[in-house]
């Protein structure tokens with residue numbers, strides 16, 4: 001994959017180094033956003049990065065265009081208002097697994113159902129890292145976290161499938177190891193009119209990696225390489241084998257009319 | 270950007286590098302070796318295949334294009 005040279009225009013270099021730990025995947029995903037924006041040549045004043053709470057919530061500090069921190073889980077509610085009043089603004093919501101799956105789960109479902117013209121990048125690092133590594137709804141079964149010392153007893157939530165079912169126009173998931181897939185998914189999501197969602201499984205060496213004996217940044221990257229399978233291969237596995245892998249790939253790409261377009265049509269009647 | 274085989278096309282900005290080791294461990298051509306403080310050193314630039322993976326996977330924006338944009 002080539003590098004669009006102007007990706008740096010979308011980054012606020014004076015704010016770097018960022019606060020994320022060595023080997024944390026947040027920066028890889030944020031760079032993916034900058035690369036896609038540069039490739040699509042979207043002007044800075046047409047952009048908004050909306051964030052939630054947690055490690056990923058700091059991303060707004062490192063971009064050179066508009067950004068805001070929403071209250072926990074409610075970022076998409078703010079985005080709904082912004083989308084309706086400023087329809088020309090490209091809204092990218094950079095959220096964590098808590099914001100998407102837990103406290104903000106309902107907002108996520110209904111934003112997807114309404115098919116709002118928003119791109120959500122979910123940084124799924126399988127835990128609440130900013131508060132000390134507690135388990136989240138997306139933490140895989142049996143994982144060790146600071147609130148599941150003997151292994152998590154609950155099954156994980158698959159946010160990508162939920163959003164697809166709710167009605168989003170574009171849904172894909174991948175990891176920070178698979179960067180060409182990642183960068184491509186982000187670009188396709190940004191090109192989608194209507195609700196688009198990219199789940200980025202991301203490394204958290206400080207908590208998830210350490211607690212589960214996966215290791216540091218490079219080891220977590222290796223883990224993503226070995227632990228994830230493309231959707232078609234994953235589907236062929238037996239139910240038992242499926243427990244050992246996580247699927248990645250595109251789930252949905254369709255062209256349902258977005259909320260604002262439908263709304264305007266109705267109003268004219 | 271045009272791909273040049275056999276030439277490492279990046280600079281590593283020390284100020285930003287957190288010495289995570291991802292570039293060192295995951296370069297398919299083994300262009301880097303880790304220094305005593307785990308800092309990446311470009312010791313085999315001529316082996317670079319121009320895949321750009323180190324650039325994409327550096328979480329800290331430390332690996333940058335030589336000609337800054």
Ligand code: SF4
Pocket residue numbers: 281285286287288289290291292293308309326327328329330331332
């Ligand atoms: S991947 Fe980036 S931050 Fe990590 S060691 Fe290499 S240059 Fe430094």
Ligand code: SF4
Pocket residue numbers: 277295296297298299300301316317318319320321322323324
């Ligand atoms: S471009 Fe590819 S081959 Fe060259 S140093 Fe980076 S990872 Fe290694």
